[in-house]
Amino acid sequence: MDGTAPQHIESYYATSAGPIRSWPQLDRDERCEVAVIGGGLTGVSTALNLVESGVDVVLLEAERVGWGASGRNGGQAQTGFGGEIEDLEKLVDSETARALWNMTVRGLDIITERCRRHRIDCDLKQGYLLAAAKARNMAAHAEWVERAARVYGYTQFQLLDRDAVRREVASERYHGGILDTGSLHLHPLKYCLGLAEAAQAAGARLYEASRVERVTCDSIPTIHLAQGVIRADRLVLACNAFPAPDAKEIGRRIIPVGTFICATEPMDESRAQTLIPHDIAVCDDRHVLDYFRLSADRRMLFGGRESVRNGAPANLEQSIRRRMLRVFPQLGDVAIDAVWGGQIALTRNRFPDIGRLGPDIYYAHGFSGHGLALSGVVGEILAAAIKGDQRGLDVFQRIPHRAFPGGSALRTPLAWLGLFWLKVKDLL
Ligand SMILES: Cc1cc2nc3c(=O)[nH]c(=O)nc-3n(C[C@H](O)[C@H](O)[C@H](O)COP(=O)(O)OP(=O)(O)OC[C@H]3O[C@@H](n4cnc5c(N)ncnc54)[C@H](O)[C@@H]3O)c2cc1C
Numbered sequence: 552m553d554g555t556a557p558q559h560i561e562s563y564y565a566t567s568a569g570p571i572r573s574w575p576q577l578d579r580d581e582r583c584e585v586a587v588i589g590g591g592l593t594g595v596s597t598a599l600n601l602v603e604s605g606v607d608v609v610l611l612e613a614e615r616v617g618w619g620a621s622g623r624n625g626g627q628a629q630t631g632f633g634g635e636i637e638d639l640e641k642l643v644d645s646e647t648a649r650a651l652w653n654m655t656v657r658g659l660d661i662i663t664e665r666c667r668r669h670r671i672d673c674d675l676k677q678g679y680l681l682a683a684a685k686a687r688n689m690a691a692h693a694e695w696v697e698r699a700a701r702v703y704g705y706t707q708f709q710l711l712d713r714d715a716v717r718r719e720v721a722s723e724r725y726h727g728g729i730l731d732t733g734s735l736h737l738h739p740l741k742y743c744l745g746l747a748e749a750a751q752a753a754g755a756r757l758y759e760a761s762r763v764e765r766v767t768c769d770s771i772p773t774i775h776l777a778q779g780v781i782r783a784d785r786l787v788l789a790c791n792a793f794p795a796p797d798a799k800e801i802g803r804r805i806i807p808v809g810t811f812i813c814a815t816e817p818m819d820e821s822r823a824q825t826l827i828p829h830d831i832a833v834c835d836d837r838h839v840l841d842y843f844r845l846s847a848d849r850r851m852l853f854g855g856r857e858s859v860r861n862g863a864p865a866n867l868e869q870s871i872r873r874r875m876l877r878v879f880p881q882l883g884d885v886a887i888d889a890v891w892g893g894q895i896a897l898t899r900n901r902f903p904d905i906g907r908l909g910p911d912i913y914y915a916h917g918f919s920g921h922g923l924a925l926s927g928v929v930g931e932i933l934a935a936a937i938k939g940d941q942r943g944l945d946v947f948q949r950i951p952h953r954a955f956p957g958g959s960a961l962r963t964p965l966a967w968l969g970l971f972w973l974k975v976k977d978l979l
Pocket of ligand 1: 588589590591592593594611612613614615616617618619620621622623624625626627628629761762763764789790791792793794795796810811812842854892893894895915916918919920921922923924926
């Protein structure tokens with residue numbers, strides 16, 4: 552590709568990923584068994600699973616592989632969903648809720664297995680803390696730890712009181728929390744690129760700078776790009792927060808919400824260790840939450856702040872810095888080296904929306920901020936469904952999804968009001 556080729560946005564991840572390989576732009580018509588639109592974790596995972604089971608796959612990415620949320624995120628791969636399990640239990644029967652929970656645990660196993668099998672060096676570490684921002688949240692956390700073991704068979708949660716949390720995070724802000732020793736954190740761009748390399752090595756054809764403009768479906772799906780046309784027996788839409796071409800019906804079920812991260816300058820080992828002694832990932836339990844962890848080179852990667860407007864909010868660096876100093880006032884002298892953001896795709900109920908649009912088109916989006924672990928299991932499920940085993944897909948399709956209200960003109964203002972209300976609830 553020439554000098555006008557798309558690039559990854561500036562972020563700590565892009566500068567620390569090492570040499571980032573590029574894939575060619577599609578420049579001719581092609582035929583394949585499965586075409587995947589979107590080169591994030593969902594698309595790449597689906598392509599990898601398919602190609603490993605002998606399917607001929609073409610993956611089309613408008614920008615660069617990992618350019619979207621997958622290469623920018625907080626790097627926290629945890630059990631569970633964006634929505635609470637007690638809300639899931641109101642939407643589906645108890646057996647389905649258990650199957651869905653188990654899939655989130657499977658999502659973590661997939662990360663570990665993939666890193667080992669494909670030798671992906673992505674700074675993988677274990678441990679995640681859900682920190683209680685209010686003392687009164689602790690009762691619900693205690694109940695969930697007990698129910699997770701009894702009902703869901705998950706025994707890797709430990710309930711921490713205020714003092715125990717203080718031993719995990721050098722902050723006075725938290726009243727306790729749940730330590731999940733099964734959850735992980737990692738460098739997401741390295742991970743996504745590693746999966747893409749593995750897919751290519753197994754025979755998938757990957758194209759970057761190849762934006763799909765239109766999809767038509769006569770006898771088979773036909774995918775139209777400026778540079779060529781792909782005919783495929785099956786199509787997977789893995790565009791997440793970006794509008795999938797010719798799929799308005801599912802587009803209305805998600806809202807893109809911006810979330811933002813900063814990376815501080817590197818700290819020396821002893822200072823970093825005093826902040827998060829066991830090097831776990833941390834997220835608080837508010838609606839508009841803070842999430843943070845240390846990078847492999849001991850920077851604080853601190854995320855938070857949400858926005859439904861297009862583009863970054865004004866004074867982004869100052870506002871993220873303010874949030875970080877509220878948690879870690881002792882970081883006042885530490886400079887911020889990079890600030891970036893991206894969009895998560897939120898569904899109304901905060902559970903992912905995975906399904907089919909007709910017999911030949913599959914889609915997955917709406918991970919609601921929890922796609923790192925879920926995209927792996929969804930890739931497995933979509934690949935299995937395409938190969939004829941619908942069981943996993945059936946389970947996800949039992950989650951009911953509705954469009955956001957308001958039509959195209961009112962959706963963003965209404966989402967802004969919703970977000971504002973959540974911020975108010977956080978203050979109560
Ligand atoms: C700042 C931030 C922090 C986050 N933190 C976490 C976290 O800590 N833990 C967690 O689990 N999740 C987190 N998330 C969410 C997580 O990153 C996503 O759920 C996950 O990456 C979704 O992967 P995806 O492949 O579905 O989407 P994406 O990675 O967004 O990929 C979609 C791709 O489709 C491409 N595309 C779109 N339209 C077209 C087209 N017409 N033609 C060709 N290509 C197209 C886009 O260019 C893009 O690369 C975070 C997200 C953000 C933005």
